[in-house]
Amino acid sequence: MKRDTIFALSSGQGKCGVAVIRTSGPASCSALLCLTGAKEPPPPRVAVLRRIRDPGTAETLDRGLVMWFPGPSSFTGEDSAEFHVHGGPAVVSGVLHALGCLPQVRLAEPGEFTKRAFQNGKLDLTAAEGLGDLIHAETEGQRRQALRQMDGELGQLYQRWSNNLTKALAHVEAYIDFSEDDNIEEGVLSQVEDSVAVLEKELREHLRDGRRGERLRDGVHIVIAGPTNAGKSSLLNHLCQKPVAIVSPIAGTTRDVVEAALNIGGFPVVLSDTAGLRDTSDVVEIEGVSRARQRVQGADLVLAVLDATEVVLQPSRLPLALLDILPPHETDGNHPCLLVLNKSDLLGEQAQADLLSSCASPGLAPACLLSCKTGRGIPAFLSVLQEQLAHMCGDPLTGSPSPTQARHRLSLTKCLEALGRFSQYRTVDLALAAEELRQGRQQLGRLTGQVGSDEILALIFKDFCIGK
Structure with a gap:
């Protein structure tokens, strides 16, 4: 069965210096000749300057480069043509309208060029993906x-x-x-x-x-979790470098999950701030705590945020504090987790050193001491976080593909x-x-x-x- 010839704008929408409009199908050559007024197509894969006209009115639409790709030596495996025109909306609209008026030529559907490349054996499904x-x-x-x-x-x-x-x-x-x-x-x-x-x-x-390929494609899901007023929303705002979440001294300010997509060290991250984990009688906050625990359960990585001024008083209770954040069966260290001790600006140098020493106990998650208020310790935390992401996602250029x-x-x-x-x-x-x-x-x-x-x-x- 003879296929339609399809056309579409292949470059981005909006004003730009150059817009690329492409065709694919048996009528590509005639479409190219109709819009340029030429008797023969240009040499294959050679860009030539042509006056592009409306075939119905002979009005000049633009002067631009045209290229001819006879099949099967084209992306789709079919005869194809490209029009490289100025990227103004009026120019692009005029050329698209002129192509749409030609017989046996229609606007392409989403992904149809790549779909034809697959159907014509130019690439398999994994390559198309x-x-x-x-x-x-x-x-x-x-x-x-x-x-x-x-x-x-x-x-x-x-x-x-x-x-x-x-x-x-x-x-x-x-x-x-x-x-x-x-x-x-x-x-x-x-x-x-x-x-x-x-x-x-x-x-x-x-x-x-470890789902490396899927994590790298879809983003590593990182959940910020911990008790109220530990600084979870402040940490989110620091990582996003803008006020994504509301911060206040009132415990339980965050009640729903706040998400943000980030690029951390070249790795895609979906960061979620969650409600503070505590016992409460507030119906709305109960739902927020429930959603927080669900997010922790499905997280690729948990940032367990604790108030350093409270931990330093009873460092031996750190395992219990983590037990309240992580799922019960995940406290054996198998669930990826980073321990974030916030509010270090309220501790003296010796207290900070003692606290970090306490966090070096076997079985505890790697710990970072920082202050969301002053920013101290944030660069070191980001370095540790990037190392963790690199371990979880791997290097996509080495080893067997995932x-x-x-x-x-x-x-x-x-x-x-x-x-x-x-x-x-x-x-x-x-x-x-x-x-x-x-x-x-x-x-x-x-x-x-x-x-x-x-x-x-x-x-x-x-x-x-x-x-x-």
Whole structure:
């Protein structure tokens, strides 16, 4: 079936120096010729200056650069053209209107250019997701991870696993069909078992990454928690460098969760300030405390804020203070946590030294002594926080690429489960074992797009902008 030719503004909206309008589809060449009045397109991938006109009225809309990308040597794999025009709204509107008046040419839907690139085999689904992540990247870490995924490293890893599983499945099916004829080499099933065992090990290691890729893509969820009047909202305002939350000496000022998205050392962070944890009879504050505990439960990292002037009086009660902040089963040190001792400006030098010494006890979270009022200790705290973020997110440029989305983890987990069932059925029913290999291969195929559905495609491309 012959496809429509699509067009869209690919650069950002609003006034700019240069705006890029692109087309993709079989009518791209005729659209380029109609708007430039030329008899032939320019040489492929060469920018030439042309007068761009409205084909209906012959009125000049602008003078700009045009480029011609004959398929399949284009981003989408189809014939494509680009118009680089001045970025004024009137110019852009005029060129878009002129293109929209041409037959068999229509405005592109969000992500349709990238979707066609996938459908034409120019990139797999993981690379398309990487491109989408690159467009939305706001930190250095996100950019590096998205570029690596867009270059195909994640897709190549999944494709290698899929190929290994396909080979294993072929050997099992051949054994089922031809073993009675003595045409199958001895030990072929043992080779399959060894191959599946290696793949299981690689999958487990891939999934045992602490959700680094997902955290780097979506942001590390950090929750500021602690008792009332410890300085939680002041810490939030310091980190945001603006008054995001209301600060007052009245205990229980913060009653709902206050969120802010930050870039800390190149890592994306979703920071949440929560209500002070205490027993109260106030119905609204009770709900705030409940929400605070829910956020702590689901946090990637907890900043446990305590009043240093209270802790210094009874340093031995620090473990109990943390017990009141962290979930009960997370106080063994497994839940990432930083202990923030605020109001250090109210302590003398010796008291501060003694307090830090008390915090060095085994089993306690790393401690930072600071003052939100004077700013002292904030730089050192940020340094510790960045180290923690770097540990949680890892370096996206080193080691094996990580899963970056929940759908990756879901399909990989289902594949691993299928391989486990293969090992169970191997000595019981070889046909059932082969079916489990087939199910595992299908899950890997869903990752790269070899096996897909309209629902998966719609989910992946829905967040793309029009023009990409």
